[in-house]
Amino acid sequence: MDRSTVVARLRQAGCVFAEEEADILLAAAKDSCKHEATHSCAHEAASCHGAPSELLGEFLARRVAGEPLEQIVGWVEFAGQRIAVAPGVFVPRQRTALLAQQSILAVQAAKSAKSAEAARVAEALKSAEAANLGEAAKSVQVAKSANRGDKEVRFLEAFCGVGPVAATVSRAVPGTRIHLGDHDETALDCARMNAGPQAHFDLLDCLTGLPETLTGGFDVISAVPPYVPDSAAEFLPHEAVDYEAQTALFGGADGLDLIRRLICESCKWMAPGGVVLIELGSDQQHTAVEFATAKGFAVSSILGEDGQTVVLELRSRD
Ligand SMILES: C[S@@+](CC[C@H](N)C(=O)[O-])C[C@H]1O[C@@H](n2cnc3c(N)ncnc32)[C@H](O)[C@@H]1O
Incomplete structure (x- = not known):
């Protein structure tokens, strides 16, 4: 099946971005046939060992029936990365x-606050260690590792x-x-x-x-x-x-x-x-x-x- 046929069928089914979707489906079908089925959770049930055109036909039929493109190809682009999705799950918006x-x-703010607190505690422990040699040194070591955690x-x-x-x-x-x-x-x-x-x-x-x-x-x-x-x-x-x-x-x-x-x-x-x-x-x-x-x-x-x-x-x- 060539690209223009895929675009036409998608457009007929009401896909607004038919060209873009066709390219994604074509690439996904080609990709899935190159790799093992386990590479993407969406493809576990798909026959990835068939010819790309067979798989493309299956993908196209699912899309025309209304299944989200992301569930068919097994990924969604989110914040600059590909996120794996599967049929039936919520597709990240x-x-x-x-x-x-x-x-x-x-998370960055919490990390900075913890580093500042850890530096303050480490300084206090250093002074305690200098002042209390012997028995106290052991508890200082324990406190230090807790501080690291x-x-x-x-x-x-x-x-x-x-x-x-x-x-x-x-x-x-x-x-x-x-x-x-x-x-x-x-x-x-x-x-x-x-x-x-x-x-x-x-x-x-x-x-x-x-x-x-x-x-x-x-x-x-x-x-x-x-x-x-x-x-x-x-x-x-x-x-x-x-x-x-x-x-x-x-x-x-x-x-x-x-x-x-x-x-x-x-x-x-x-x-x-x-x-x-x-x-x-x-x-x-x-x-x-x-x-x-x-x-x-x-x-x-x-x-x-x-x-x-x-x-x-x-x-x-x-
Ligand atoms: C709107 S989706 C958001 C998923 C994800 N955070 C995202 O943005 O793509 C809501 C999620 O909550 C899960 N969910 C619904 N009810 C739940 C519950 N009672 N306990 C735990 N998870 C639940 C659903 O399975 C679904 O994955």
Whole structure:
């Protein structure tokens, strides 16, 4: 099948960017036949050993039926990197780049604060060591290694899906301890490919299921919980409603059910001075800010360039 046929079929099916999509499908079909099926989670079930034209035909048929392009080819471009996705999972949206950017800034700020604190403690320990030789030296050594461990920043992407925010933070701030959690195992499998070999993964219900040892341990928690109001289903594109899990999209009557849960549950897991960053819609901001303030958080917010995406920043008032 040649390019012009692919473009024509895509255009007929209502694809606005038919040329661009045709090129992506052609490249993906060629690529998949060159490599083993395991190279991308989206292709595990596909017959990658067939001719490129066979695979292209299959990809095209899926796209014409309405499946998101990203789920077909197995990746999405996000914040300058390719993020693996699979059929059925939530495809990261470009608007979430704002949350990724704010997360990087928060992790960098936590890292600077910890380095400054560690330098201060190291100086104090040095003086203590000089003054207390013998028995005290041992406890000084213990305190020193604890101080080294404390310098690491712990970041959690809750409701991670395929983990676009964690992947971006991991790449931008090496050395960060990256954790991810979601209730969808397929999404977590993709997140494993995206967030790097050092990351930790937990099957979670909101934050329930995190190891107790991490209580009070997260310097930054970032999340895009499902926040579409149940009644807004008719305004979503068919691609989302038909090909992404409903539980990845909808957040109850006002869309804030899981955001309220996250706000309540995060108190237990935040480190002193920690921050929680949450993406939501600008029309939901007022209600969410009121709720978080009533729960004892100091709240600020950033509005995205699209005028619709907001990132809330919650800090404990203590
Ligand atoms: C809107 S998607 C966001 C995914 C990802 N952060 C992103 O931006 O691409 C919401 C995610 O929350 C997960 N989710 C929904 N309800 C959950 C729950 N109760 N506990 C944990 N994860 C949940 C879904 O599986 C989905 O991956």
